[in-house]
Amino acid sequence: MSIGNNIARLVLYGAVLLFGLAAPYLFPAYVSQISVLWLMIVFALTWDLLGGQMGYNSLGNIFFFGAGMYISAVVQIGLVYDVGVYTAAFGGGEFAFTPEQYFTGFWLGMGAAGVLATLFAFLFGLIVFGLRGPYFAIGTLGVAIAAGELVGAWDWIGGGSGISMPTYPGGPDEAKRFFYYLMFALAVATFLFLKWLYGTRFGLALNAIRDDEEKAEGMGLHTNRYKRVAWAISAFFLGISGAIFGNMTGFIEPLEVAFPTITFGIFMVLMVLLGGKGILWGPILGAVLFHVIKEVTWTYLLGWQWVALGLLIVIIVVYFQQGILGWLMEQRPEWFGIRVEEKTRGPAARAGAPRAEAAE
Amino acid sequence: MSDAIIEVRGVTKRFGGVVANEDISLDVERGRITGLIGPNGSGKTTLFNSIVGYHPIDAGVIRFEGREIQRLRVQRIARLGLLRTFQQTRIYAKMNCVKNMLISVPHRKMGFLDMFGRHTSEDLEKAERLLDFVGLYEKRYLLAGDLSFGQQKLLEFAMALMNEPTVLLLDEPTAGINPTLINGLIDRLKRANSELGITLLIIEHNMRVIMNMADKIYCLAHGRLLAEGPPEAIRNDQRVIDAYLGAH
Numbered sequence: 001m002s003i004g005n006n007i008a009r010l011v012l013y014g015a016v017l018l019f020g021l022a023a024p025y026l027f028p029a030y031v032s033q034i035s036v037l038w039l040m041i042v043f044a045l046t047w048d049l050l051g052g053q054m055g056y057n058s059l060g061n062i063f064f065f066g067a068g069m070y071i072s073a074v075v076q077i078g079l080v081y082d083v084g085v086y087t088a089a090f091g092g093g094e095f096a097f098t099p100e101q102y103f104t105g106f107w108l109g110m111g112a113a114g115v116l117a118t119l120f121a122f123l124f125g126l127i128v129f130g131l132r133g134p135y136f137a138i139g140t141l142g143v144a145i146a147a148g149e150l151v152g153a154w155d156w157i158g159g160g161s162g163i164s165m166p167t168y169p170g171g172p173d174e175a176k177r178f179f180y181y182l183m184f185a186l187a188v189a190t191f192l193f194l195k196w197l198y199g200t201r202f203g204l205a206l207n208a209i210r211d212d213e214e215k216a217e218g219m220g221l222h223t224n225r226y227k228r229v230a231w232a233i234s235a236f237f238l239g240i241s242g243a244i245f246g247n248m249t250g251f252i253e254p255l256e257v258a259f260p261t262i263t264f265g266i267f268m269v270l271m272v273l274l275g276g277k278g279i280l281w282g283p284i285l286g287a288v289l290f291h292v293i294k295e296v297t298w299t300y301l302l303g304w305q306w307v308a309l310g311l312l313i314v315i316i317v318v319y320f321q322q323g324i325l326g327w328l329m330e331q332r333p334e335w336f337g338i339r340v341e342e343k344t345r346g347p348a349a350r351a352g353a354p355r356a357e358a359a360e
Numbered sequence: 361m362s363d364a365i366i367e368v369r370g371v372t373k374r375f376g377g378v379v380a381n382e383d384i385s386l387d388v389e390r391g392r393i394t395g396l397i398g399p400n401g402s403g404k405t406t407l408f409n410s411i412v413g414y415h416p417i418d419a420g421v422i423r424f425e426g427r428e429i430q431r432l433r434v435q436r437i438a439r440l441g442l443l444r445t446f447q448q449t450r451i452y453a454k455m456n457c458v459k460n461m462l463i464s465v466p467h468r469k470m471g472f473l474d475m476f477g478r479h480t481s482e483d484l485e486k487a488e489r490l491l492d493f494v495g496l497y498e499k500r501y502l503l504a505g506d507l508s509f510g511q512q513k514l515l516e517f518a519m520a521l522m523n524e525p526t527v528l529l530l531d532e533p534t535a536g537i538n539p540t541l542i543n544g545l546i547d548r549l550k551r552a553n554s555e556l557g558i559t560l561l562i563i564e565h566n567m568r569v570i571m572n573m574a575d576k577i578y579c580l581a582h583g584r585l586l587a588e589g590p591p592e593a594i595r596n597d598q599r600v601i602d603a604y605l606g607a608h
Contacts, residue, residue: 202475204455204463211452218412218446219523220438220467226475278454338456339501 044283052277055210060140062265066258068242072109087158099169117239125228148259162253276325371420395574441526453505461487
């Protein structure tokens with residue numbers, strides 16, 4: 001049983017890795033779309049950390065994505081030119097970056113995006129975790145919307161007209177592949193980190209907060225510490241994803257690209273609900289399905305894509321709240337290491353007793 | 361009187377115009393079992409909530425091991441070793457019993473990096489031993505939410521023991537438990553007290569249970585302390601009998 005599980009797991013991991021590595025060469029026409037798929041998986045996984053595992057539905061996670069994007073832009077440009085002068089030229093003027101300048105700025109910018117987004121999460125966590133339930137959702141949504149408006153009014157970083165990012169020093173195909181592999185690596189890193197995290201005491205504490213936060217407080221858990229750190233972890237990966245995505249698209253602006261609360265911000269929630277929240281693979285399955293559905297409707301139902309998306313939201317929220325893996329877990333709990341019927345094992349059978357594993 | 365681990369002095373708690381507790385003073389002696397009885401609505405659970413820091417009190421002092429705790433928050437008090445169980449049983453419903461136990465380890469010395477540690481094999485062994493102690497060993501991999509109410513109560517008790525408290529406040533431990541199992545539970549509570557050295561403060565409606573267990577009993581009525589003394593004295597106290605049989 002467990003050997004079969006391990007083989008199945010190995011095959012699954014191997015298949016995903018092979019697909020991820022070979023995709024740019026197998027489907028050269030779809031490199032950008034598949035890059036965005038990895039981004040969607042990062043979105044879904046980081047949203048599920050709070051929304052699924054901890055039971056805190058944030059509508060403002062997109063803030064860290066946008067913050068990371070702008071932080072990396074400012075670092076990349078600021079290392080070589082005056083940011084205000086650069087943005088005032090609106091993409092015109094002579095602002096060349098040597099390959100060395102470009103890559104130094106890019107890596108530093110990405111690092112700064114991750115670190116500062118984490119810091120932002122810790123600071124905002126001091127405020128928003130005083131809120132519970134729907135108030136937390138609205139409070140975090142407010143943070144994201146306010147950030148979009150503030151950046152839009154801040155001329156030094158381009159205001160509403162945005163920033164043209166430095167161009168990747170190489171051909172467009174090479175650039176696509178470069179950002180593709182970065183997104184892929186980020187998605188894999190996020191997955192592995194969360195998989196490890198959910199196996200530690202931290203994962204248990206998150207679930208305890210989800211099931212009964214008051215009880216967890218009563219048992220002496222440092223609930224505030226867990227909540228803030230969870231949000232900071234989420235923010236770290238989102239900040240980095242923003243830095244990569246900003247460079248990938250080449251042009252960033254506050255409302256549609258950096259802080260798009262009604263597209264990416266809602267997609268995060270939707271993908272997790274579709275796949276099944278609180279289950280490691282749920283967000284991934286949801287992200288893949290959602291991305292495929294979205295790309296197909298955008299292609300074949302152009303003009304009606306928002307209607308189709310709205311319909312999907314209504315169907316999921318009204319009829320299918322537990323999501324695909326959540327539904328499967330209800331039908332076949334034993335596949336997820338959950339026991340339902342009583343087992344009559346005494347302490348004598350202890351050695352042979354299978355251990356329940358974290359639902360994956 | 362000499363070795364009181366919890367000292368409650370003149371505690372008053374109001375909810376709007378309702379006085380739930382008025383000028384209550386009592387002592388919980390170290391290593392003993394203390395009972396708290398009284399008709400419904402007499403303020404027993406409110407007093408529990410005040411002691412564990414669930415809500416601020418309007419007047420009075422509460423000391424735990426000599427230290428004033430009436431201003432501390434729930435988590436701090438729990439980490440000091442003063443733990444409570446709930447009348448409406450509270451467990452982590454979507455986690456199995458073993459996980460419920462593992463997350464209930466003492467958080468007293470939990471540093472920042474300990475959050476990312478895995479549970480040790482000693483933790484697991486202790487969890488299984490305690491589940492065995494309350495008779496839930498065979499159900500240890502079931503989701504806690506799938507257990508019956510009585511079993512959830514036993515699980516909550518085991519989780520409390522896992523936390524290694526100095527004092528355990530139990531809010532109606534036998535309510536909702538199958539009468540045939542109550543003797544077993546009484547036995548386990550007594551063993552927790554005698555073998556593990558945990559001081560117990562118990563709210564209980566079942567007179568047979570509390571008279572059988574407690575070293576000393578306090579009786580509340582209408583938010584005030586009505587009587588105190590050893591079980592025999594309380595059993596024969598006319599004021600207590602009136603409070604239960606007379607005006608509810």
